[in-house]
Amino acid sequence: MHWTALVLALGLLAVTVALDNGLMRTPPMGWLAWERFRCNVDCEHDPRNCIRQQLFTDMADRLSEDGWRELGYVYVNIDDCWSSMQRDQRGRLQADSKRFPGGIRRLSRYMHDRGLKLGIYGDMGTHTCGGYPGTPLDKIEVDAQTFAEWEVDMLKLDGCYSNATVQAQGYPRMSKALNATGRPIGYSCSWPAYQGGLPPKVDYSLLAKICNLWRNYGDIQDSWTSVLNIVDWFFDNQEVLIAAAGPGRWNDPDMLIIGDFGLSMEQSRSQMALWAIMAAPLFMSNDLRTISSGARSILQNKMAIRINQDPLGLQGRRILKEKSNIEVFWRPLSNDASALVFFSRRDDMPYRYQTSLSKLNYTTGIYKIYDVFSGRTMILKDLVSFVVSVNPSGVVMWYVSAPAKPRTLSRQFSRDDRLGGFFRGYLANGIPQVFL
Ligand SMILES: *[C@@H]1O[C@H](CO)[C@@H](O)[C@H](O)[C@H]1NC(C)=O
Numbered sequence: 251m252h253w254t255a256l257v258l259a260l261g262l263l264a265v266t267v268a269l270d271n272g273l274m275r276t277p278p279m280g281w282l283a284w285e286r287f288r289c290n291v292d293c294e295h296d297p298r299n300c301i302r303q304q305l306f307t308d309m310a311d312r313l314s315e316d317g318w319r320e321l322g323y324v325y326v327n328i329d330d331c332w333s334s335m336q337r338d339q340r341g342r343l344q345a346d347s348k349r350f351p352g353g354i355r356r357l358s359r360y361m362h363d364r365g366l367k368l369g370i371y372g373d374m375g376t377h378t379c380g381g382y383p384g385t386p387l388d389k390i391e392v393d394a395q396t397f398a399e400w401e402v403d404m405l406k407l408d409g410c411y412s413n414a415t416v417q418a419q420g421y422p423r424m425s426k427a428l429n430a431t432g433r434p435i436g437y438s439c440s441w442p443a444y445q446g447g448l449p450p451k452v453d454y455s456l457l458a459k460i461c462n463l464w465r466n467y468g469d470i471q472d473s474w475t476s477v478l479n480i481v482d483w484f485f486d487n488q489e490v491l492i493a494a495a496g497p498g499r500w501n502d503p504d505m506l507i508i509g510d511f512g513l514s515m516e517q518s519r520s521q522m523a524l525w526a527i528m529a530a531p532l533f534m535s536n537d538l539r540t541i542s543s544g545a546r547s548i549l550q551n552k553m554a555i556r557i558n559q560d561p562l563g564l565q566g567r568r569i570l571k572e573k574s575n576i577e578v579f580w581r582p583l584s585n586d587a588s589a590l591v592f593f594s595r596r597d598d599m600p601y602r603y604q605t606s607l608s609k610l611n612y613t614t615g616i617y618k619i620y621d622v623f624s625g626r627t628m629i630l631k632d633l634v635s636f637v638v639s640v641n642p643s644g645v646v647m648w649y650v651s652a653p654a655k656p657r658t659l660s661r662q663f664s665r666d667d668r669l670g671g672f673f674r675g676y677l678a679n680g681i682p683q684v685f686l
């Protein structure tokens with residue numbers, strides 16, 4: 251069966267309903283403190299990198315002044331270790347007064363003044379993972395109310411120091427409590443990650459009704475090994491996960507670590523490409539004050555973002571695992587377009603992978619291809635064999651337009667010298683067998 255038909259069939263079968271708060275109809279984008287800044291509260295010795303008000307206003311300044319916000323990166327999210335070790339006299343959570351002198355309300359105002367949003371972190375247990383006050387069952391309503399009064403826009407609710415019983419009661423109850431505040435607050439649930447991420451323990455149709463996104467699997471770390479581990483888990487379990495995702499309800503493979511220390515440029519492009527294929531939330535965890543221009547251009551790649559943010563919200567899949575250690579991924583997009591990723595797990599040299607669109611289940615036709623990371627375009631006929639050169643641990647990513655009627659396109663092609671120029675450029679760069 252053709253992939254499009256298969257996906258449409260699955261789409262009709264899955265009568266999953268998303269949480270009705272109107273939020274996150276495309277995967278949320280922004281910045282999240284955890285992976286890069288962890289629970290660093292040593293502001294005396296490391297003031298620039300500790301969890302405090304200024305870290306978040308610094309990132310907000312960068313997001314709004316360096317072109318991120320316009321691309322969709324609007325959430326600035328606090329993670330663990332923001333709060334005081336004690337609730338206040340009325341039993342409410344409060345920010346650490348030394349590190350957040352203006353409190354959380356001041357931060358949310360700072361974000362909103364700049365067209366950004368603020369996210370906060372809590373934990374469905376007695377303590378957060380870092381040992382700060384959690385949100386036990388009897389505190390759910392008061393904490394939801396507190397977050398709404400602070401005018402936060404998103405809550406990530408972790409699951410340390412809780413058990414399956416408490417989680418099964420608490421995660422849906424927080425969803426109700428957030429709704430009852432009347433403030434739309436995006437809701438990220440770590441629940442499935444604490445239950446192994448798979449049915450029957452995890453009920454994805456329930457999750458879709460109560461959460462906007464959920465962490466399915468373990469935390470990302472600053473290494474390529476960690477990225478590969480996450481990628482393998484998500485694509486090995488893709489049938490279950492694809493059915494769960496859609497507008498307002500997303501699987502979350504965790505943060506982008508592009509711009510940190512663990513990934514080469516090739517690997518950074520691979521993370522960006524695969525997160526776009528997965529329709530994953532794009533939360534960067536890096537230092538936007540010092541990020542390299544190379545990492546920034548990958549994270550700001552307009553076509554990669556457009557693919558990630560496609561309004562249909564269909565999560566993509568791995569369609570081939572070759573013996574050569576090349577893997578091919580595909581995501582259906584709106585307007586009969588699609589995205590393809592050729593990913594090399596090799597460690598020797600650029601690999602010349604030969605295939606054709608027909609072999610990748612494309613129907614008969616002529617396709618216009620846009621190469622996401624080189625910006626080149628070309629025309630490809632379904633049966634024509636082509637070669638892509640994929641670097642070790644790198645990707646080639648394509649946006650593939652809807653098939654055109656052969657006649658119209660070939661006429662347009664022969665008239666359009668500019669396109670011919672791109673085409674020749676491509677030929678000169680290692681794709682020798684492409685022609686109309
Ligand atoms: C609360 O839920 C109702 C019913 O699902 C929905 O119409 C409303 O928009 C929700 N409000 C908020 C703030 O999430």
Ligand SMILES: *[C@@H]1O[C@H](CO)[C@@H](O)[C@H](O)[C@H]1NC(C)=O
Pocket residue numbers: 412413415416
């Ligand atoms: C789960 O945690 C709650 C609250 O801490 C506790 O009362 C309950 O006994 C625990 N249940 C199990 C099965 O451990």
